[in-house]
Structure formats: structure tokens, C-alpha cells
Amino acid sequence: MNNRILKGILGTYTAAVILLLIYLPLIVLIVFSFNDSNISGLPWKGFTLKWYAQIGENDVLIESLINSVVVALIVTAVSLVIGFMAARGMTKFQYKLKTAFTGYVSIPFVMPWMLIGLALLLFFNLLKMPLSLFTVIISHISFSVPLVAVLISSRLSKFDYAIEEASRDLGASPFQSFKLVTLPIIAPSFISAGIFSFSWSFDAFYITHFVSGSQVFFPTWIWSALRYPNKLPLINAVSALILVLQLAIITIAEIIRVKDEDASETMFM
Amino acid sequence: MLNVMPSFVYLLLLFYIPMVLLLVISFWNSGFMSLEPAFTFDNYRKFFQNPNYLKILWNTLIVTSGSMALLFVIGYPIGYYLGRMVKRYGSLILFLMIIPVEIGFLVRIYAWKIILSKTGIISSFLVHIGLLKEPARIFLYSRTAIILVLIHEWLPYVVIPVTIALKGIDPSTIEAARDLGASGFTIFRKIIFPLSIPGLFAAFVLIFIPMLGEFAIPTIVGGSSNYMLGNIINNQFMAAGNWGFGSAIGVILLSASVLLIALVIKISGLEKLL
Numbered sequence: 001m002n003n004r005i006l007k008g009i010l011g012t013y014t015a016a017v018i019l020l021l022i023y024l025p026l027i028v029l030i031v032f033s034f035n036d037s038n039i040s041g042l043p044w045k046g047f048t049l050k051w052y053a054q055i056g057e058n059d060v061l062i063e064s065l066i067n068s069v070v071v072a073l074i075v076t077a078v079s080l081v082i083g084f085m086a087a088r089g090m091t092k093f094q095y096k097l098k099t100a101f102t103g104y105v106s107i108p109f110v111m112p113w114m115l116i117g118l119a120l121l122l123f124f125n126l127l128k129m130p131l132s133l134f135t136v137i138i139s140h141i142s143f144s145v146p147l148v149a150v151l152i153s154s155r156l157s158k159f160d161y162a163i164e165e166a167s168r169d170l171g172a173s174p175f176q177s178f179k180l181v182t183l184p185i186i187a188p189s190f191i192s193a194g195i196f197s198f199s200w201s202f203d204a205f206y207i208t209h210f211v212s213g214s215q216v217f218f219p220t221w222i223w224s225a226l227r228y229p230n231k232l233p234l235i236n237a238v239s240a241l242i243l244v245l246q247l248a249i250i251t252i253a254e255i256i257r258v259k260d261e262d263a264s265e266t267m268f269m
Numbered sequence: 270m271l272n273v274m275p276s277f278v279y280l281l282l283l284f285y286i287p288m289v290l291l292l293v294i295s296f297w298n299s300g301f302m303s304l305e306p307a308f309t310f311d312n313y314r315k316f317f318q319n320p321n322y323l324k325i326l327w328n329t330l331i332v333t334s335g336s337m338a339l340l341f342v343i344g345y346p347i348g349y350y351l352g353r354m355v356k357r358y359g360s361l362i363l364f365l366m367i368i369p370v371e372i373g374f375l376v377r378i379y380a381w382k383i384i385l386s387k388t389g390i391i392s393s394f395l396v397h398i399g400l401l402k403e404p405a406r407i408f409l410y411s412r413t414a415i416i417l418v419l420i421h422e423w424l425p426y427v428v429i430p431v432t433i434a435l436k437g438i439d440p441s442t443i444e445a446a447r448d449l450g451a452s453g454f455t456i457f458r459k460i461i462f463p464l465s466i467p468g469l470f471a472a473f474v475l476i477f478i479p480m481l482g483e484f485a486i487p488t489i490v491g492g493s494s495n496y497m498l499g500n501i502i503n504n505q506f507m508a509a510g511n512w513g514f515g516s517a518i519g520v521i522l523l524s525a526s527v528l529l530i531a532l533v534i535k536i537s538g539l540e541k542l543l
Contacts (some may be wrong), residue, residue, distance in 0.1 A: 010350035014362070017347060021421050022369050028390065032383060086276035097275030105276055108284050108486060112482025114499055115519050118506055119287035122294055122516065123320035142283040145276050196371075205374055205485065210506065222375045226489065232379075246372040254364050 026243065033240040038233065047117060051237035061238060064221035071133060071217065072201040075140040076194050080142070083148025083193065090149060091156040102153075108146045116143060117210035124211065129214025139211045145195045155189035155260065188260035195253035199246055218242070231236060295520045300514020312517035322501065322518075329497040332412055332487075332527070333480045336419040340427045340468060340476070343420065348431025348468070353438075353461075363432065366425040374422075378489045381418050385409040385490065410492030418486045427472040435461065436469025466537065473533065478526040498522050 055061060090102045108269035120139045121131075129135060159182075167177045183190070205219035212220055217242065222239065226233040298307040316322050351359045369377070387404045395401040402540055408414045438461060446456050484499030491497070498518060505515030 007350075007354045010346055010354060015348045016349050017343060017424070018362075018366055019425060021343075022366060025377045025384060025421065026373075029376060030385055082279055084273045085272040089273035089276070092272065101273060101277075105280065108280070110478050111288070112499075112522070114482040114484065114502065115288070115291065115523065116284070116514065118519060119291040120283065120504070121450055121506065122290050122512065125512075126290065138283055142280060145279060149276065150339035187495040199372060202315075203372055203374055206482075207450050207451075209503075219375055223485070226375070226379060234374070235379065239373055239379075243373045243376065247368065250368055250371060254368065258360055258364065 024231035028239045029236060029243065033233075033236040038230070051233045052241065054234050055238050055241070058234065060216055061084075061221055061225060061234075064216040066220045067133060067215060068218040070201050071137050071140065072198045075201040076142050076198045078137075079141050079144035079148045079192050079197050080190065083145045083197075084152055084190070086145060087153035087156050090153040091159070092161055105146050105149050108143050111205070113143070113206035114210075117207040120207070121210045131211055131215070135207055135211045135213070136215070136217065139207050140201045143204070143207065144201060146201060148193045148197050151193040151257075152186065152189050155186055159185065159197050188256045192253040192257035192260075195249055199250050199253075202246070208235070284337070291516050292520055294513055296516035297513045299511055304512055312514045312520070314519060315514060316518060325496055325498060325501060326525070327522070328412075328495065329337065329481060329499075330529075332415050332419070332495075332497060333477065335412075336416045336423070336480065337473065337477060339416065339471075340420055340423055342425055344427035344470075344472075345431060345465075347424075348428045348435060348465075352432040352435030358433065358437075363425070363429060366428060370422055370425055375485060375489075378418055378486055381414070381421065382409065382490050384523045385414055385417075391427075409490060410489070410495070412492040412495050415487050415495060415497075418490055419483070421481060422486070423476045423480065426476050430468040430471040430475070431465055432468075434471075438464050459522060470533070470537070478523070478531065481522050481526050496537040 033051060034047050035045055036050070036172070037045040086101075088104050090098065090105065117139070120135070120142070124131060124135050164177055164181055167181045168174070172180065203219060205223065208217050208220055209223065222235060225235050294304065295312055296308050296310070297307060297312075298305045299312060337448045351362060355362065384391060385407045385411055386392070387406050389407065391407045392401065392404045395407075396404055408417065442460060443456055446460055451459070481497075482499050483497055485502045487495055487497045487500055498521075501517050502518045502522070505518065511514075
């Protein structure tokens with residue numbers, strides 16, 4: 001077959017699959033959030049903003065959003081520090097255990113979130129720790145540290161540690177060396193890893209579900225609200241709103257990352 | 270060593286020890302809201318002696334393997350296109366694929382429910398063009414619906430490793446084959462496809478285990494007759510209060526996935542490549 005024809009067919013196929021299998025649900029969700037009807041579906045009953053107006057009136061929903069933002073902010077701050085240090089360990093030294101350490105940090109990646117969540121539930125129960133915002137935060141960190149470490153280490157693997165040593169030889173303290181030499185170079189991957197970790201934590205249903213106890217968070221609020229048909233239009237509106245916000249934030253993160261990767265001459269991931 | 274310590278200690282305390290605890294508790298004496306240290310296989314026996322649970326295990330394996338196979342079939346041509354035919358916009362297209370599946374997990378499943386429901390766009394469209402006499406659910410509350418949403422959720426994670434594997438093929442290898450008279454199809458069958466197998470394997474490991482632990486998708490679009498192992502575990506923990514039994518099913522789930530991955534390595538002869 002002619003290469004050009006094949007390219008045309010595969011290009012059309014790729015576009016169709018992305019649109020129908022990946023984007024269709026997002027489009028449907030956003031469109032129906034403006035439908036003036038109690039059921040999320042056709043026929044179209046006219047344009048309305050009333051479901052959006054309901055968001056502010058639902059105290060539990062607002063509380064869940066605040067809780068999720070607070071958790072995601074703390075999780076991100078802590079995992080950036082620990083994850084960055086881990087990424088240095090994964091890239092800096094040539095010791096034999098480097099591969100083993102990389103494996104150690106990456107294993108949570110291939111574990112089902114549900115099992116992480118219930119293992120932590122058993123752990124907190126054994127220690128008689130009451131479930132709270134705190135247990136949710138420390139649980140999320142056990143997944144976001146690997147996430148941040150993997151994202152930052154892909155950038156650090158191209159970082160020349162010799163310039164750090166040079167600055168130390170010239171009399172900089174470890175902190176000065178980090179602030180004036182290392183940070184400016186890795187800042188883009190730092191920011192994008194932070195945004196990814198925030199976005200992940202905000203959305204993490206499986207882990208939150210098991211360790212949140214009676215506290216309400218955004219994903220767990222949705223999970224329980226899905227059972228009530230009269231709440232469905234509200235779910236539609238609030239999630240369309242959050243989706244667009246998250247889409248904007250994560251797009252910025254990705255643009256920062258790709259630009260940075262291009263600058264260091266690499267392809268995706 | 271200073272850099273390694275914080276994450277080492279943190280993950281030890283809040284990942285590895287809890288995971289080991291899960292394994293240990295699966296051997297404890299466990300009943301409704303009771304849990305006491307012991308060493309017994311009762312929880313495992315309870316699972317393997319009940320045909321209903323075995324049916325759900327089977328159902329889980331069918332749904333996840335079926336999704337995996339379809340993911341490869343649907344995703345491979347996209348990976349081929351991005352890895353071998355697109356020069357400039359490859360990263361942009363991958364980016365466009367991955368962004369939606371990073372956010373709004375539960376809500377996207379719910380959106381599929383809207384699409385497949387009686388009042389959804391597919392049903393309305395089919396009525397409109399005369400293929401359906403009256404509105405009806407399309408696949409909703411079936412295995413097919415679960416597989417559809419699983420494909421939606423994981424497709425980008427198949428495309429990325431395949432794209433990377435295909436991009437890494439040395440062009441001179443293919444030129445050499447062409448100079449020696451190989452046809453386009455022969456080149457694909459003898460060179461390109463074998464060299465992309467590690468990419469397929471990476472996708473398999475990345476996706477298969479998390480997919481086995483799914484319970485939100487079967488709950489929302491699958492219906493109770495199509496529950497997966499994840500649903501049973503969730504019920505044991507959140508409703509039935511039998512944590513030891515729930516842990517045992519978790520261990521079974523994890524062992525099943527490790528066994529399957531080992532089997533795939535064995536059958537595909539991948540150990541020679543690794």
C-alpha cells in the first residue's frame with residue numbers, strides 16, 4: 001500500500017478514536033450541564049444556568065471542595081520535598097543500589113489504588129488512629145511521592161551534577177547551591193510535577209474512599225451523590241466546572257513540561 | 270544517602286508495612302466486625318469454596334483480558350501512526366489523549382452512563398435515523414459497557430509505550446531490510462512488530478494490575494450482575510465488615526495478576542528480550 005494513503009487512513013482513524021472514545025464523555029457532560037431538565041439526556045429542554053447556581057447552595061459540596069483543596073495543597077508541598085530528594089537519589093549516585101532504589105520507589109505505581117487504600121485502612125485501624133483529614137493526607141503522600149519522584153527524575157537524569165559541585169567548590173553553602181544553581185534549572189519540572197500531584201490528589205477516589213471516615217471530600221461526595229437521581233444535574237454542573245478548571249491548570253503544567261523537555265532535547269516522558 | 274532516607278522511610282511506613290499487614294491479616298480469624306490474630310486459611314477457603322465468588326473472579330479475568338486485547342488492537346495503529354508517521358505533532362497528540370483521563374475519574378464514568386442510557390445521544394440518534402423503533406439502553410449494565418469505559422480510561426497508557434518503542438527503532442535497520450528486497454509487510458512482520466513487543470509488555474504491566482482492582486466502573490455502568498472482584502472487596506470492607514476476608518480477596522487479586530504477567534512472559538518468550 002502506498003505510504004501516503006496509509007498515513008491518511010491512520011491519521012483519520014487516530015482523530016476519530018480520540019474524539020469518540022476519549023473526548024465524547026467530556027463534551028456530553030459539559031453540554032448537558034446547561035440543559036434545563038431534571039434528567040441528564042435528550043430531549044434538549046433549553047439553556048439554563050440554574051444547576052450552576054445550586055453549587056453555592058449545597059454546604060456539604062462546598063465543604064468537600066474545601067477539604068479536597070486543602071489536602072491536595074499539603075500533599076503537594078510535602079511530596080515535592082520528599083519526591084525531589086528521592087529523584088536525586090535515583091539519578092545522582094552511581095552506587096549499585098540505585099536500580100533497587102528506583103524499583104522501591106516505583107512499585108506503588110503498579111499497585112491498584114484500592115489495595116493501597118485498604119492496606120492503609122487496616123494499618124490506621126491497628127494503630128487506633130481515627131480517620132480524618134490527616135489520615136487522608138499521609139495516605140495520598142505514599143502515592144504522590146513516587147509520582148513526583150518519577151516525573152522529576154526524568155528531568156534530573158539529564159542534569160549535570162558537576163555544576164552543583166563547582167558552586168560548592170567556589171564556596172556556596174548546600175542551600176545556596178540549591179537555590180542559585182539547581183532550582184533555576186529544574187524549576188519547570190518542579191512546577192509541572194507539583195500541578196500533576198495536586199490534580200491527582202484532588203481526584204484520588206480509591207484511596208480517599210477507604211481512609212476518609214466520616215469526612216467528606218470531592219470524589220467521595222460525587223460517589224455518594226451518584227445514588228440520588230435528583231442530584232445528578234448538580235453533579236453534572238459542578239464536575240463540568242471543575243473539569244474545565246483542571247483542564248486549564250494541567251494544560252499549563254504540560255506546556256511547561258514539554259517546553260522544558262524540548263529545551264533538553266527529549267521526547268515525551 | 271541523605272536524599273534517599275526520607276522517601277525510603279516514608280514508603281516503608283506508609284506503603285510497604287501496610288501492604289504486608291494486608292497479607293498478614295488475610296490469615297487472621299475474621300467475621301462480622303471482628304478480627305483476631307491467628308494463622309488460618311479460612312478466608313481463602315471461604316472464597317474458593319463458593320461458586321459465586323469463583324464466577325466473579327472468572328468474570329473479572331474475562332473483562333480485564335478482553336479489555337486488554339481490545340486496547341492493543343485499537344491502540345497499536347495509533348502508536349504506529351504517532352511513532353512512525355508523524356514528525357512534529359506527536360507529543361501534542363499524546364498530550365491531547367492523556368489530559369482527559371487524568372482528571373474527573375468518577376464523573377467521566379457517569380458521563381458514559383448518560384451516553385449509553387435510554388435518553389442518551391446514541392439511542393436518540395438511532396431512533397432518529399430509524400434503526401431503533403423506540404429509545405433503549407445501548408450496552409448499559411453489561412460487560413460490554415464496562416469494557417468500553419475501561420478502554421476509554423486506559424487507551425493513552427497503551428499508546429505511549431508503543432509510540433516510544435516504535436520511535437526507538439533504528440531507521441538503518443529498516444533500510445537494510447528494504448535494500449535486501451523485503452516488502453513493506455515483511456518489514457512490519459519481521460522487524461517492526463517484534464521490536465515493539467517490549468512496548469506492548471510495558472503497557473500490559475502498567476495497566477493490567479490497576480484494571481483488576483476496579484470497582485467504580487462496574488458499579489456505575491456494569492450493574493450488580495456484572496460485579497468484579499473489586500466490588501466484593503469494597504463490600505467486605507465498607508458494608509459486610511469482614512476485613513480479613515476482604516484482605517484475602519485482595520491478596521488473591523494481586524497473586525492472579527502476578528501469575529498472569531509471569532505466564533505472558535513465559536508464553537511470549539519475552540524473557541529472552543528482557
